[in-house]
Amino acid sequence: MALILIVVLIYSCRFVVGFNDFPSLMTANATMVIVIEKTFYERKILIKETSIFTREAYEKSVASFTSAATKIARERMNISGLSIHVAQDMGANLARDYTILLSVATCSSTWELFGRAKKEKLVHLAITDLDCPRLPKDEGISIPLIEPGEELPQIFYDMRISRGLDWKRAIMLFDESFEQDSIGKVVQAFCNELPKSDLGLASSSLYFLKRGKSEISTKRIIKEILAALPPRKPIDDHIIVVAAYNVISFILEAARSLRMLSTGSQWLFVVPDMAKYTSGNVTYLIELLGEGENIAFLYNDTNLNIRSDQSCRTGATCHVRELVGALGIALEKSLSMEIELYNRVTEEEFEQAGTTKFVRSRNFIKYIRASTCGRCIKWTVVSALTWGNRIGSEADIEPHTLLGTGVWTPDPGYESKDYLFPHVMHGFRGKTLPVVTYHNPPWQFQMTKTEEITESTKAQWDGFVFDVFHELSKSLNFTYKIVAVETPPEINLVKSNPLKAAMSAAEKVPEKVTELVRSKSVFIAACAYTVGVYRKDTTIKFTLPMTIQTYGLLAPRPKPLSRVLLFASPYTNESWALLTTAIIIVGPILYLVHTFSPRTIDEAVKNPQEPVYIGLSSPSRCTWYIYGALLQQGGMNLPKTDGARLIVGTWWLVVMVVVATYSGSLVAFLTFPKMEAPIKNVDDVIERRGEITWSLPQDSFIEDFLTVSNEEGLVDYKRLLRGNEPHAQTHDTVSYEDNIHDVKGGKHVVIDWKSSLMISGRNDYIETGRCAFSLGTDVLFLEEPISMVVPTDSPYLGLINVQLQRMHESGLMDKWIANRFPTQDSCSDSLMGGFEAANHKVDLEDMQGIFFILILGYIMGTVILGYEFFRQHRQLAKERKVIQPFVQ
Ligand SMILES: *[C@@H]1O[C@H](CO)[C@@H](O)[C@H](O)[C@H]1NC(C)=O
Ligand SMILES: *[C@@H]1O[C@H](CO)[C@@H](O)[C@H](O)[C@H]1NC(C)=O
Ligand SMILES: *[C@@H]1O[C@H](CO)[C@@H](O)[C@H](O)[C@H]1NC(C)=O
Numbered sequence: 001m002a003l004i005l006i007v008v009l010i011y012s013c014r015f016v017v018g019f020n021d022f023p024s025l026m027t028a029n030a031t032m033v034i035v036i037e038k039t040f041y042e043r044k045i046l047i048k049e050t051s052i053f054t055r056e057a058y059e060k061s062v063a064s065f066t067s068a069a070t071k072i073a074r075e076r077m078n079i080s081g082l083s084i085h086v087a088q089d090m091g092a093n094l095a096r097d098y099t100i101l102l103s104v105a106t107c108s109s110t111w112e113l114f115g116r117a118k119k120e121k122l123v124h125l126a127i128t129d130l131d132c133p134r135l136p137k138d139e140g141i142s143i144p145l146i147e148p149g150e151e152l153p154q155i156f157y158d159m160r161i162s163r164g165l166d167w168k169r170a171i172m173l174f175d176e177s178f179e180q181d182s183i184g185k186v187v188q189a190f191c192n193e194l195p196k197s198d199l200g201l202a203s204s205s206l207y208f209l210k211r212g213k214s215e216i217s218t219k220r221i222i223k224e225i226l227a228a229l230p231p232r233k234p235i236d237d238h239i240i241v242v243a244a245y246n247v248i249s250f251i252l253e254a255a256r257s258l259r260m261l262s263t264g265s266q267w268l269f270v271v272p273d274m275a276k277y278t279s280g281n282v283t284y285l286i287e288l289l290g291e292g293e294n295i296a297f298l299y300n301d302t303n304l305n306i307r308s309d310q311s312c313r314t315g316a317t318c319h320v321r322e323l324v325g326a327l328g329i330a331l332e333k334s335l336s337m338e339i340e341l342y343n344r345v346t347e348e349e350f351e352q353a354g355t356t357k358f359v360r361s362r363n364f365i366k367y368i369r370a371s372t373c374g375r376c377i378k379w380t381v382v383s384a385l386t387w388g389n390r391i392g393s394e395a396d397i398e399p400h401t402l403l404g405t406g407v408w409t410p411d412p413g414y415e416s417k418d419y420l421f422p423h424v425m426h427g428f429r430g431k432t433l434p435v436v437t438y439h440n441p442p443w444q445f446q447m448t449k450t451e452e453i454t455e456s457t458k459a460q461w462d463g464f465v466f467d468v469f470h471e472l473s474k475s476l477n478f479t480y481k482i483v484a485v486e487t488p489p490e491i492n493l494v495k496s497n498p499l500k501a502a503m504s505a506a507e508k509v510p511e512k513v514t515e516l517v518r519s520k521s522v523f524i525a526a527c528a529y530t531v532g533v534y535r536k537d538t539t540i541k542f543t544l545p546m547t548i549q550t551y552g553l554l555a556p557r558p559k560p561l562s563r564v565l566l567f568a569s570p571y572t573n574e575s576w577a578l579l580t581t582a583i584i585i586v587g588p589i590l591y592l593v594h595t596f597s598p599r600t601i602d603e604a605v606k607n608p609q610e611p612v613y614i615g616l617s618s619p620s621r622c623t624w625y626i627y628g629a630l631l632q633q634g635g636m637n638l639p640k641t642d643g644a645r646l647i648v649g650t651w652w653l654v655v656m657v658v659v660a661t662y663s664g665s666l667v668a669f670l671t672f673p674k675m676e677a678p679i680k681n682v683d684d685v686i687e688r689r690g691e692i693t694w695s696l697p698q699d700s701f702i703e704d705f706l707t708v709s710n711e712e713g714l715v716d717y718k719r720l721l722r723g724n725e726p727h728a729q730t731h732d733t734v735s736y737e738d739n740i741h742d743v744k745g746g747k748h749v750v751i752d753w754k755s756s757l758m759i760s761g762r763n764d765y766i767e768t769g770r771c772a773f774s775l776g777t778d779v780l781f782l783e784e785p786i787s788m789v790v791p792t793d794s795p796y797l798g799l800i801n802v803q804l805q806r807m808h809e810s811g812l813m814d815k816w817i818a819n820r821f822p823t824q825d826s827c828s829d830s831l832m833g834g835f836e837a838a839n840h841k842v843d844l845e846d847m848q849g850i851f852f853i854l855i856l857g858y859i860m861g862t863v864i865l866g867y868e869f870f871r872q873h874r875q876l877a878k879e880r881k882v883i884q885p886f887v888q
C-alpha cells in the first residue's frame with residue numbers, strides 16, 4: 001500500500017521536479033558527499049587506531065568510517081534512503097545534485113568548503129580541527145575533535161561567536177601554572193577576527209601572575225602586579241584572569257583593596273583546574289564576592305572518571321554516527337512533512353509552497369540536535385549576582401548567589417543561558433531596594449488621598465526628586481520600598497498643600513534621614529540635599545547635582561508715586577520758572593513797544609472814541625494778555641503796530657511749542673506712572689537698610705557664605721547678616737510663609753531660593769489676582785547644587801551619576817524642572833507693564849491736583865474780591881473824611 005502511494009506520488013510530482021532546483025525528497029533519495037582531507041584524517045583519526053600509516057591502513061579506516069555512516073543512515077531511515085559518496089579530493093565537484101556535504105578537514109579547508117557548499121545550498125556538516133571558529137549556527141554544523149585539556153582556546157572562539165563574550169578589549173592575566181604554549185592560542189582565540197560574523201579584532205594586553213615562596217609573598221606580588229595594570233576606561237574595564245583554583249581568592253582580595261572591583265568593571269575568571277579540586281560544587285566562591293561587583297567564573301567541569309558513561313567517547317567515528325543518525329531522522333521528518341503538505345493541498349498550491357533547496361537545508365540543520373559524544377568535556381560559567389544584596393536592614397540582607405549563565409561542550413559549543421554579567425545588562429534585575437525620603441514639597445511629597453493616585457503604588461510619592469528617581473529605577477532596573485521619615489507636625493502644617501508649598505533654603509533634611517543613609521540601611525536618600533550645607537559631612541556622599549538653585553529676593557512691588565502733582569510733572573521746576581518769567585517779562589515789553597509806537601498815538605488821535613486797544617493799555621494788562629495767549633484763550637485782538645504784532649506772533653510760536661510738549665508729556669506721565677525705586681538686588685537692600693527689614697534663610701548656604709567670606713568686594717554684604725544690622729532677620733521653614741506675608745506690608749524683603757520665591761509669588765497671584773511682589777534675581781550669584789545622597793562606601797554612586805548625567809544630556813531634567821517649578825515670574829514687568837498701560841483709565845488720583853489748583857484760583861479770586869471791597873470801603877471812608885470839613 002505504501003509503495004503504491006509512493007509510486008503515485010513520484011508520478012504526480014514530475015511537474016514539481018521540473019520547477020525546483022532541487023529534487024523533492026519524494027522523487028529522489030537525498031545524496032550526501034563525504035569529503036575527506038587525507039592529511040587531516042591521518043593526523044587526527046588514523047593515529048588513534050594504528051601507529052602504521054600505510055595506504056592500506058588508511059583506506060581500511062576510511063572504509064569503516066563511511067560504512068558506519070551508511071549503516072546508521074539505513075538504520076534510521078525507513079521511508080526513504082540516503083545515498084553516500086566519498087570524495088578524497090578537496091576540489092570535488094559539489095554541484096552534482098548533492099544535498100548534503102560532510103567534510104572531515106582542517107579548519108581552513110572546512111571554511112573553504114563551506115563557501116562552496118553555501119553556493120550550492122548544501123547542508124554542511126563538518127568534523128574539523130580544534131581551535132576553529134564554528135560555522136554559523138543556522139548554516140552548518142561543525143564539530144571540533146577535542147581531547148580533554150585542549151579545549152580552552154576553542155571555548156573562547158565559541159563564546160565570542162555565540163556572543164556570550166563580545167568584548168573588544170581586555171586585559172588578560174595568566175597564572176604561572178597555566179601551560180605556556182596554550183597562552184598564545186587563547187590570546188589568538190580572543191583577538192582574532194572571526195569569519196562570518198561582525199566581530200572584528202579585539203585587543204588585549206598580557207600580564208603574568210607569578211607566585212612567591214610563601215602565601216604572603218604571593219599575595220604581595222599579586223597586589224603589585226594588579227596595581228601596575230594600565231588605567232582603563234569604564235567602557236572597556238574588562239579583565240580576564242586565567243588562574244589556578246588556589247589563587248583566585250588572593251587576586252580578588254588584592255583587587256578589592258585596590259578598588260578595582262566596581263559596578264563598572266567586569267572580571268572573568270577562568271579556572272582550568274577546578275575539576276581537580278571540586279566535584280562541580282563551587283558554592284565556596286560565594287564567600288569571595290562583594291556587593292556591586294561583576295564577576296563571572298568559567299571553570300573546568302570535566303568529569304573523566306565516569307568512563308563507563310557513553311558521554312566520554314570523543315572519536316570522529318562517534319561524531320559521524322551521531323551526525324548522520326540525526327541527519328537521517330531530520331530527512332525523514334522533512335519528507336513526512338512534505339507528504340503531509342502534498343496530501344493537504346492541490347498541486348498548484350503545493351508547487352507554490354514548494355520548499356526550495358535553501359529553505360530545506362536550513363530546516364535540516366534545525367532538526368539535527370547536538371550529539372552526545374565528548375559530552376564529558378564540559379565547562380560551566382557561573383556569574384555572581386551581587387547587586388543590592390547587602391543593602392538595608394538585617395531583614396533585607398540576602399546572601400550573594402551564583403547564577404549558571406552558560407555551559408560549554410565540544411558539541412554544540414557554548415550555550416548561553418543568560419548574560420555573562422547579568423548586572424551589566426540588567427542592572428539590579430528588578431531587585432527591591434529600601435529608599436528613604438520625607439515629605440518636602442515640591443521636591444518630594446506624598447500624595448494625599450484626595451489626589452489622584454495612578455495605578456501603581458509607586459506613584460504615591462511624587463515631586464521633582466521622584467521624577468528623577470523613577471527614571472533612575474527604570475534605567476537601573478530596580479523597584480523600591482519607601483522608608484518614609486516623619487517630619488515635625490509644625491512643618492507638616494506649613495506644607496500641607498504639596499502643590500503650593502515652597503521649600504526654603506533654610507529647610508533641613510531630618511537628621512533621621514541622614515542617619516539611615518549613614519548606617520547603610522538604605523540604597524539612597526531620595527531627597528533634595530543642599531550640597532552647600534552638608535558638604536562637610538564626610539559620612540555621606542552626594543550624587544551629581546540634579547539641579548542648581550540660585551538666590552533671589554522678594555520685595556514689595558514698587559507702588560506708583562503720588563500723582564497729585566501730575567499736571568506739573570511734565571516740566572521741571574526750572575522750566576516752570578522760565579515760563580513764568582517769560583510771561584512776566586513779555587507783558588511789559590509788549591506794553592512798551594505798543595504804547596510808544598507813533599502809530600498808536602496817531603490812531604488814538606484819529607479815533608479817540610475807539611476803545612479797541614483797551615487790553616494793552618497798561619503793563620499788567622499786557623501780562624494778562626500774554627497769559628491768556630499762552631492758554632490759547634483770548635489774546636485774539638491783535639495790536640495794530642507791527643512791532644507789537646511781531647512780539648505777540650513770536651509769543652504764539654512759543655505757546656505752540658510749550659503747549660504741545662506739555663500735553664504730549666502729560667499723556668506719557670498718565671500712561672507710565674512714576675514708580676518708587678524698586679529693590680532689585682542686595683545693594684538696594686543695603687542702601688535702604690534704614691527703612692526696610694529683611695530676612696535670610698537660617699543656617700543656609702548664603703548665611704554661611706557671608707559669615708565665612710572675607711573677600712574685599714563682599715565685606716559690605718556682611719551687613720545682611722542677622723546681628724550686624726538691627727533690621728536683619730532670619731527665617732526658617734516654618735516662618736518662611738509669615739515672612740512672605742510680611743513683604744506685602746511694603747517694608748520687608750525676603751531673601752531665599754529663586755524657585756521658592758517664584759512659587760510663593762505665583763501662589764499669591766493666583767489667590768488674590770494681584771501682583772504684590774517683585775522678584776530680584778541677582779543675589780550674589782551664589783549657586784547651590786541639589787543632590788541626592790548615598791552612603792560613603794556605596795559602590796553604586798558612579799552608576800547613579802552616569803544615569804543622572806544622561807538625564808541632563810537628554811533634556812529630561814530640564815523638562816521636569818519646567819513641569820514642577822514656575823519658570824517665569826508671573827508678575828514680571830514684561831508681562832504686567834504692558835497690560836496696565838493698555839487699560840489705564842484716568843482716575844481721580846490723576847486729576848485731583850488740577851482741581852486743587854482750581855479751588856485755589858477761586859479762593860484767590862474771592863480773596864482779591866474781598867480786598868477790592870475793602871479797598872473801596874477805605875477809599876469811601878477816606879473820601880468821607882476828606883469831605884467832612886467841607887460840610888462843616
Ligand atoms: C521507522 O523505524 C523506526 C524504528 O526503526 C520506527 O520507530 C518508526 O516508526 C519507523 N517509521 C516509519 C514511518 O515507519
Ligand atoms: C532510496 O534508498 C532506498 C534505501 O536505501 C532504496 O531502497 C531506494 O531504491 C532508493 N530510491 C531511489 C529512487 O534511489
Ligand atoms: C579540565 O579538567 C580535566 C579533568 O581534571 C583535565 O583533564 C583537563 O586537562 C582540564 N582542562 C584544562 C584546559 O586544563
Ligand SMILES: *[C@@H]1O[C@H](CO)[C@@H](O)[C@H](O)[C@H]1NC(C)=O
Nearest residue numbers: 278279280281282283284285
Ligand atoms: C557544596 O559545598 C558546600 C560547602 O562548601 C555545602 O554546604 C553544600 O551542601 C554543597 N552542595 C552540594 C550540592 O553538594
Ligand SMILES: *[C@@H]1O[C@H](CO)[C@@H](O)[C@H](O)[C@H]1NC(C)=O
Nearest residue numbers: 425426427428429430474477
Ligand atoms: C530587569 O531585570 C529583569 C530580571 O533580570 C529582566 O528580565 C528585565 O529584562 C530587566 N529589565 C531591563 C529594562 O533591563
